[in-house]
Amino acid sequence: MSSLHTGGATAATAAPEAGRSPAALARxxxxxxxxxxxxxxxxxxxxxxxxxxxxxxxxxxxxxxxxxxxxxxxxxxxxxxxxxxxxxxxxxxxxxxxxxxxxxxxxxxxxxxxxxxxxxxxxxxxxxxxxxxxxxxxxxxxxxxxxxxxxxxxxxxxxxxxxxxxxxxxxxxxxxxxxxxxxxxxxxxxxxxxxxxxxxxxxxxxxxxxxxxxxxxxxxxxxxxxxxxxxxxxxxxxxxxxxxxxxxxxxxxxxxxxxxxxxxxxxxxxxxxxxxxxxxxxxxxxxxxxxxxxxxxxxxxxxxxxxxxxxxxxxxxxxxxxxxxxxxxxxxxxxxxxxxxxxxxxxxxxxxxxxxxxxxxxxxxxxxxxxxxxxxxxxxxxxxxxxxxxxxxxxxxxxxxxxxDSLRQLPAEADAAPAAAGSGEGAVAGGAAMAGSGSGAGASAADGAAPLDALHPAAGPSAEEIRASVLEAMARDDAPPSPFAAAEGATAPAPNRPATAASPAAATAAASMAAPARRQAGPQFSRLMGLDVESAPVATRQPTLARGVEEMGRRFMLSEREIEVLTLYALGYTQKRVAEELFISPGTAHTHIKRIYAKTGMHSRQDILDYLEAYGS
CATH class of the missing domain: 1.20.1250.20 (MFS general substrate transporter like domains)
Structure with missing residues (x-):
């Protein structure tokens, strides 16, 4: 958001506030x-x-x-x-x-x-x-x-x-x-x-x-x-x-x-x-x-x-x-x-x-x-x-x-998701269950008013359930190997890795978000309109990705330093460049990245980019 004409760094980085009175908003x-x-x-x-x-x-x-x-x-x-x-x-x-x-x-x-x-x-x-x-x-x-x-x-x-x-x-x-x-x-x-x-x-x-x-x-x-x-x-x-x-x-x-x-x-x-x-x-x-x-x-x-x-x-x-x-x-x-x-x-x-x-x-x-x-x-x-x-x-x-039409298909997908989870064949796209906790929009097809509290996941899947759903998706989708795999020996889980059983709540949330992730605008139009964050120059991607990475950090309980590392890593920086930008040692940068993968249940930079593209801010 650096291009906005705002009133100082403190205000620009303030966290969003829900529940402000109409009078305060009006002012x-x-x-x-x-x-x-x-x-x-x-x-x-x-x-x-x-x-x-x-x-x-x-x-x-x-x-x-x-x-x-x-x-x-x-x-x-x-x-x-x-x-x-x-x-x-x-x-x-x-x-x-x-x-x-x-x-x-x-x-x-x-x-x-x-x-x-x-x-x-x-x-x-x-x-x-x-x-x-x-x-x-x-x-x-x-x-x-x-x-x-x-x-x-x-x-x-x-x-x-x-x-x-x-x-x-x-x-x-x-x-x-x-x-x-x-x-x-x-x-x-x-x-x-x-x-x-x-x-x-x-x-x-x-x-x-x-x-x-x-x-x-x-x-x-x-x-x-x-x-x-x-x-x-x-x-x-x-x-x-x-x-x-x-x-x-x-x-x-x-x-x-x-x-x-x-x-x-x-x-x-x-x-x-x-x-x-x-x-x-x-x-x-x-x-x-x-x-x-x-x-x-x-x-x-x-x-x-x-x-x-x-x-x-x-x-x-x-x-x-x-x-x-x-x-x-x-x-x-x-x-x-x-x-x-x-x-x-x-x-x-x-x-x-x-x-x-x-x-x-x-x-x-x-x-x-x-x-x-x-x-x-x-x-x-x-x-x-x-x-x-x-x-x-x-x-x-x-x-x-x-x-x-996709909403009408949700009950069937939700019923199928627990069975697929129990058999080790994840039923969701990477990070899909997490979208329910941050998209700000309910998945209900009903008309009429829906208070903001109802659009937030107060009763949604827990962090452990979400993480289990993400791990299952990674195992099923044959995610690309991590960029660190060749240099540092990091490997993706084996295809026959036992899957952690996700709860019906997590599976339902995952199923409800899976279909939309497959219906993206064509790549040519996305590039023309600037809706494809991954193709943006680094200087212009950073303001766009920053909010998504910050939200992702809150969802997965990342530390402030891990959020900083994740931001640069999502922008395409190498491990050595991340260390140089943050004035830390390459070993420390490597440790932060390993912790990010462990907390999020993701295994590659592409997994992170896909998550930010589909469910980021």
Missing amino acids: VLLPSMLGLALARTGLIVGSYGSYNQTDLGIYTDGSMLATLAVMGVLLIILAASKRQLRRRTVTLLAELCILVETMLLMAQAAITLDGEPHGDALFALSMLLSLFSSGAMFYWLRRAKGCSGALAAIYVFGALIVSEVFLEALSLMPQATALFVAAAGSFAQLACLFLAFHARPLHTLNAQEGPHTYFGYTRTPVDDKRFLVSTAIGIGLLAIVIGLLRGYPDGLPIAFSEGERLGYAGLTIVVSAVIVYFMARGNRRTMTMGIWVVLELLACAALIAYAAFPQALGHGALFATTVNALMVGLVWYTVVAFESHGWRDPYYYALAGWIVWLGCRGVARTGLLVIYPFAANDLVVNAVMGLMLLVSTQVVFSCCLRDA
Whole structure:
């Protein structure tokens, strides 16, 4: 987490705290949440016309497409470098984006007061505003890297609610006045940045209740990664629908009446508050099936309203703009999820999220604006929106159905696991039983609330039972020989080694986690998105692995020195290099590594990497 802009080493290394009061969480979240809300407010006022209408047409999606071209170049640079930006660089970039956003809003206010068209100047200012306002939002999203899923939802949708309150107030002002006020608000982000710098980092906090995995319907970080792929595809497809809805039917902006504007803001705030409530209370499907059902229903409501009130398009635009705003929250949340799972720099994931979400939306919107005059046909537009809506949701739901199928298989697997354990044929993948004690997500398929206490393994298998399950898995899976085997004579257990009988509790936990470990994203996509920790450069792997190794140390009761040794060893350091880095003798390093293998029941570096990849933080 070294790339985060945090308030000192003590705070950065503080252990997560569960059970904090809502008031305490609010005090810590408020500076960053307010900063994110102000950054979005500046963008909406300057490039969307304060949502007095769906947008400003070409000055919104057209300028955003030009901005995304610049973002694409930055994305390629980050992908090629494979580096994490330094903390000081991140801070300077955030300050630069905030200051430039402020100046651009003031320049737009001056042009508005002038009364002349200045179309080219407004387009250029809107493009630059989209770039630097997005950069400010990227910083505030970066601060949420590594926090729990429930806390991430509270953070992003809370910021969305605050920004909607600001926008509703600004929509009542003349545009020039709204731009000046938005500029002042943008400048106030510097104060938020100062307060956030001295507050605890968000990743050291936990919401009082709620799921810890980002897609709480899933059971392991491996499932989370797979669901990230489906979510990204669904976002791109639904963005096409939103682009068409916001300019229905000819691509031009749709104006709001005062009632419609108030209805849009109220609906967005209410739905966002409901999402926050259910995530905080532990509903594990809120950010999977729940939010997609809501988005689908609102998009369908927009289509129906457009068809029912062709002379009052603002009725349909009310729902279309609500979908657009809620998609902002979902994209924010997904960016935080990618940042927390992948080893690439957080800006990489923010840029990629913007390109997928706003790129698809902008292409659809500008395409409609260009094509409609030549082939005006509302039925075709409706059919395309219906198709994209169907496909986008089905991509996500198919992922949920696969998880449901695996959950139905758990009883049979759990029944088979004790028998396999008793015969010496382990029934779990390496480290699988341990996932139940740290994934933060329950394996229950039931809907509804599940308090955080229920998601932790208070009544789960003991350390000895877990260790027995791991040993059985190692014997069965023919684990690769230890890197120390050739040089130091360390050998893996013989295939006919007697297996320690695991309890039904350990076997059940092992069986429940075995299936997800086999369903990982393809290697090419994993490398592209930075979800494969083992292929990351050492300098960028270390922040990603550190939390997983620390959690692994707590689970297996490793000493502080053993955790330090394990961190370097998982990064690929040789025994001699570990000794040099920690200023200890090679014999001492060798002893620590032998103890790590003994405590964890693992026999090779690959076993450790597989465990961290499948069940680490």
